Amino acid sequence: DAKTTQPPSMDCAEGRAANLPCNHSTISGNEYVYWYRQIHSQGPQYIIHGLKNNETNEMASLIITEDRKSSTLILPHATLRDTAVYYCIVSLTGTASKLTFGTGTRLQVTL
């Protein structure tokens, strides 16, 4: 699986958009970009995933660059409950869907 690079920590004011970057320069053509988050002492929670088109759901938006070497997860209106460690993971889908977790970005949302 391709390796990802994320900043270790970020701060965001409540109500503002949180933009979390991820570099995955060695991604292969059939690998998806997944985002998960882990709120303290809980199991990871799926957020969103995409192949090459931008994706949006009720939680977040995923912007993938045209060359697919990087992506950004956007939480449009961050709240205190969004404080968590966010993991960007590159993986195949289907029967080869093992997830390799990196160190992630610790997002702190503040008042």
Add this chain to the structure above:
Amino acid sequence: SAVISQKPSRDICQRGTSLTIQCQVDSQVTMMFWYRQQPGQSLTLIATANQGSEATYESGFVIDKFPISRPNLTFSTLTVSNMSPEDSSIYLCSDYSGGEQFFGPGTRLTVL
């Protein structure tokens, strides 16, 4: 989305003993996985639990230490054998369904 439960939620065990962790999914799923999260660390995949066959282990994990069962499409167990303090971790199961992995709440294990 699948709902996953784990038992026990936490345990404190003596070194040299074994603990079996149960993972129950509320619907039939093709793939189940077991992860370990050591204190302050990220998650590491232990193995893929295959229904009707032996589990597939990742590098650094062996069946003698972490035997896994998967008797049907909704249930799996992970045993941590001959425990040492280094096995103190959170153990999480997950399932793959519809392009997403869902994780259980984890089992927090402390080995004294």
